[in-house]
Amino acid sequence: MAESFQKPRAGDRALSVEEAQELVLAEVGLLGVEEVALAAAHGRVLREDVAAPFDVPERDNSAMDGYAVRAADVPGALRVIEDVPAGRLATRRVEAGTAIRIMTGALLPEGADAIAQVEITDGGSDVVTVHQPLAVGTSVRRRGEDMRAGSIVMRSGTPIGAAELGVLAGVQKIHVVVARRPTVAILSTGDELVDLHDERTPGKVVNSNAYALAALVRETGGEPRLLGIVPDEREATIHAIESALACDFAISSGGVSVGAFDFVKDALDALGADTKFWRVAMKPGKPVVLSRVRERLYFGLPGNPVSSMVSFLLFVAPSLRKAMGRVDGVLPPTVLTRLTMPLKSSGDRRTYLRVRVSASEGELAATPMRAQGSGVSTSMIGANGLAILEAGVTSAAAGDRVPTVLFSTVC
Ligand code: AMP
Ligand code: MG
Numbered sequence: 346m347a348e349s350f351q352k353p354r355a356g357d358r359a360l361s362v363e364e365a366q367e368l369v370l371a372e373v374g375l376l377g378v379e380e381v382a383l384a385a386a387h388g389r390v391l392r393e394d395v396a397a398p399f400d401v402p403e404r405d406n407s408a409m410d411g412y413a414v415r416a417a418d419v420p421g422a423l424r425v426i427e428d429v430p431a432g433r434l435a436t437r438r439v440e441a442g443t444a445i446r447i448m449t450g451a452l453l454p455e456g457a458d459a460i461a462q463v464e465i466t467d468g469g470s471d472v473v474t475v476h477q478p479l480a481v482g483t484s485v486r487r488r489g490e491d492m493r494a495g496s497i498v499m500r501s502g503t504p505i506g507a508a509e510l511g512v513l514a515g516v517q518k519i520h521v522v523v524a525r526r527p528t529v530a531i532l533s534t535g536d537e538l539v540d541l542h543d544e545r546t547p548g549k550v551v552n553s554n555a556y557a558l559a560a561l562v563r564e565t566g567g568e569p570r571l572l573g574i575v576p577d578e579r580e581a582t583i584h585a586i587e588s589a590l591a592c593d594f595a596i597s598s599g600g601v602s603v604g605a606f607d608f609v610k611d612a613l614d615a616l617g618a619d620t621k622f623w624r625v626a627m628k629p630g631k632p633v634v635l636s637r638v639r640e641r642l643y644f645g646l647p648g649n650p651v652s653s654m655v656s657f658l659l660f661v662a663p664s665l666r667k668a669m670g671r672v673d674g675v676l677p678p679t680v681l682t683r684l685t686m687p688l689k690s691s692g693d694r695r696t697y698l699r700v701r702v703s704a705s706e707g708e709l710a711a712t713p714m715r716a717q718g719s720g721v722s723t724s725m726i727g728a729n730g731l732a733i734l735e736a737g738v739t740s741a742a743a744g745d746r747v748p749t750v751l752f753s754t755v756c
Contacts, residue, residue, distance in 0.1 A: 359624040359631065362659060362695065366676060368621050369635055369660050372642055373667045376527055376593060380520045383513055386505045388566065389523035390669040395499040397516050400489035405453040409484040412444040412466060412473050413457035416483070419475040429454065444473055453485055460484035492516065502672035524669035527567040529661075530589035531555050534600035534609060535648060536577045553722060554598040554653045558646075561657050564753075565665045567594070575600075582612035590641045593668065596661060599648030601632040609645045610634060618643065626694045626736065629719035630656040650722035655697055655731065658752045679733075682711035682749040684741055688732060692739040697731035699724050702755050711749055729753040 360368070378392040407413065413435070414423060423444040429435045435445050435454035444461070445454045453460075459479040467474045492498050498516065503509060505523070513521060538552040539545055552574055559569035570592055575585040577600060586609075589595035600609040601623065613620055618636040623645070625633050629652035634645030644661050646653040658677060666675045682702050690696035700711035711732050714724040731750040734741060741747050 357622075357624060359626040359694075360622050362625055362627050365622055365625045365633075365635070366660065366663065369642075369664055370667055370675065372621065372635070372637060373664045375670055376668045377525045378522050379525050380522050383510065383519055383521055386513065386521040386523050387507075387510050389505050389521075389526075390566065390666075390671055391499060391503045391505055391509070391521065392501050392524050392670050393522040394497050394501050395513065395516065395518060397492035397494055397496055397498050399516070400494045401492040401515055402486055402488060402490070405488050406486050407447045407449055407451050407453060407460045407484065408486045409460050409462035410448050411446075411460050411462040411464075411484065412475065413439055413447045413454045414444045414459055414461050414475065414479070415439060415441065415457060416459040416479045416481045418442060418444075419459075419461060419479050420477055422472055422474045425469065425471055425473050427454075444475075446470070446473075458482065458485075500672070502670045504671065504674070524566075527594055527665050527668050528570055528592040529562045529567045529665070530570050530572050530592035530595040531558050531562070532572050532575050532585050532589055532595070532597035534575045534577060534582065534585075534597055536606070538574045538599075540574060554646075554648070554650055557650065557654055557722075557725075558596060558598065558657055561654065561662065562665070565662045566669055567665045577606035577608060579608050579611055579615070582608040583615050586612050586616060586638065586643065589643070590639055592641075594642055594644070594661070594664065595638075596644040596646055596657070598646045598653040601634050601645040601647060603632070613638060613643065613645070625656075627655075627659075628690070628694050628696045630659075630697075631694065633660065635660070647719075649719040651699070651719040651725055654725055658731070659697075659750070662752075677750050677752050679748050679750050680709060681746045682709040682730065682732065684732070684743055684745050684747060685710050685712045687743050688713050688734060688741045688747070690734040690739055692734075692737055694736050696734045697750065698734065699728040700730045700732045700749060701727050702730040702749060702751060704755060709749075709755065711747065729755060 426443045427445045429447045429451045431450035439456035458481045461475040533552045533555045537550045539549045562569040600607045613636045618638040620636040623634045633656045636643040646656045699714040716724045733748045
């Protein structure tokens with residue numbers, strides 16, 4: 346038996362999560378762009394500053410169904426001289442003692458300076474009585490109050506959701522410049538692995554990581570490329586890493602620990618990689634490698650299903666966001682949550698515990714998942730947060746407030 350356990354490398358201090366995140370983000374460059382049709386821009390990151398080509402609204406218009414009047418004429422009875430639905434223009438001018446019946450969105454007729462909403466009138470069609478006084482400008486939407494011609498309404502780096510898509514449509518942006526989706530190679534290292542359709546003989550484990558990681562890549566806006574299972578052999582690992590470098594980013598799971606058959610670090614060395622770190626002071630996920638290999642970033646994630654997902658969320662997802670040009674929200678947010686049940690940790694390093702964060706009595710409550718072992722993949726089901734217990738802290742009680750990393754929506 347030639348292989349032996351790996352010796353720690355001299356000077357390799359385990360970094361704090363923050364130090365590691367800083368190193369990772371410092372290595373990430375900006376990806377290129379592509380132009381897509383408006384509807385396809387949903388979920389992408391905007392990569393141009395968008396200016397409004399015209400005022401929105403383009404003219405003063407009515408914010409209410411009611412009557413266009415001169416504020417000085419009300420309260421009082423007015424002769425109704427015309428009826429203007431939205432999209433039509435008044436042909437007449439509002440003169441003293443007259444009103445034009447008007448619907449929401451119709452342009453303010455000449456001469457009028459306020460809208461009397463129907464609720465403060467008697468609703469008359471030939472003569473209308475307005476019961477209350479009105480200030481000039483009441484219920485009038487001013488030209489350009491939403492967007493001014495020539496002003497930037499959306500900055501490069503904005504993630505495009507429903508509201509952003511609506512605004513882009515509102516300025517007739519037919520084509521949108523967005524970040525290219527980063528391609529992410531996913532390797533699964535391990536002699537014990539079999540794939541979805543393979544036979545499970547004793548000792549074999551299904552390659553579940555690849556599928557979970559691919560889903561995380563997609564959720565983050567990238568395009569996963571599943572490159573399959575890599576046996577625990579030095580040459581095979583070198584070849585697999587080389588083929589992964591065709592993508593914008595490469596990630597692997599497993600093979601980064603101190604086991605006798607953990608070849609990822611060796612293979613990276615053989616490829617002349619510049620390894621920035623290989624240990625982070627966290628649990629789960631202590632062995633995690635960041636290397637620069639031939640202009641690509643390579644993340645060697647740990648093999649345990651939970652560890653690989655947690656290290657993806659803390660290191661890979663922010664990298665993909667930064668590469669796409671996101672300005673805010675690159676790192677997952679940390680909030681204080683109140684524990685509904687106690688938590689335990691060994692206290693030897695910072696521990697991230699899976700929790701379900703929900704809104705409860707006006708604050709965020711965190712309910713820990715039943716099991717917290719890093720091999721218990723089902724403990725990630727329904728989790729949307731990672732409660733943090735710092736090194737030296739071995740427990741937190743129900744009712745305690747703890748910092749919690751949020752990695753998906755709270756509901
Ligand atoms: P390693 O980091 O290679 O020592 O693997 C740690 C643990 O994670 C072992 O129990 C592996 O069987 C398991 N593991 C490694 N890769 C995968 C994978 N792709 N899918 C599911 N479990 C895995
Ligand atoms: Mg392994």
